[in-house]
Amino acid sequence: MPNVEELRSITRIVESLIARTDSGPFREPVDWKGMGLWDYPDVVHELMDLGTVLSKLSSSKYDCADDVADDVRTVFNNCMTYNTEGSDFYSLGESYLLRFESMFEKLAMYGTSDRGSRVKSERGGAAGGLGQGPPNLEQKKTFAENLFKVNGDDLGHVVQVLDQKDPKALEAVAATSDDNEPNVEVNIDKIKAEVFWELDGYLKKSMARDGGLKRKR
Incomplete structure (x- = not known):
């Protein structure tokens, strides 16, 4: 059964990110054709944006907050993967990812003990690296x-x-x-x-x- 309260809380987090004045690059799917970024699909293999995340939340496509968090991380990791480190877009994606992780960690602390332990474990070790765990x-x-x-x-x-x-x-x-x-x-x-x-x-x-x-x- 979906955890309704958790999903409601993370919906507010996503909405707060979208409401920020500098979130424009993350609100809608990247128009890579319109911008002539022809290598974008070769570099970024899982397209995602905050508007899509919010739409999926509204349509009850998620069962838990962790699934939502994975999609949100994908949005910002895509930005950091495609753009050169040190560029304005890379820095923007990194700042949003760190902001989201901070907000999500606070949500986990008030959630179930199992998920709270999971998040602390992920962020306590090397897995804290911008939302991804150790490579296999x-x-x-x-x-x-x-x-x-x-x-x-x-x-x-x-x-x-x-x-x-x-x-x-x-x-x-x-x-x-x-x-x-x-x-x-x-x-x-x-x-x-x-x-x-x-x-x-x-x-x-x-x-x-x-x-x-x-x-x-």
Whole structure:
């Protein structure tokens, strides 16, 4: 049975996000055709927007607040996946995601003990990384494959981000005379979840931009 009170509470959260003056990019589906963003469907695989979430709530399409939260996170994660880190749109998506997580955590604290424990567990560890938990083996495998395929500049960006945010995930390796790439190795198992997902989105965007071609060795 749907938890009516929880759904009513998270509806108010979604409505409050939509009511913000700067929420325009998230209120309706991204008009990627109209804006000429032809690579958008290749980079973003699950389209979602706050208007759609609210419509699904009104139509009783959700059984619990956690399902709503997953869709809301998708809205902002899509924004961060498609846009370059540090850009205005990326920063806007990140700020909205953090705002939503704060509001959702407060809702969980007053909900059932099971869900309250679940949210605390997710946010207490690495899973607090912007709404996504630790990657599974298949996701790590895909990450590793994409890491091998991107060009040298994109690989350098990955190394730079890890050096700044998660240096423990970088391991020194012996450089060869004909190797101009950074003489470090990325240990995917050591990357913190929030950094993993940030770089995962970056790699996918790079792959879509370059047509999935392998970098020259």
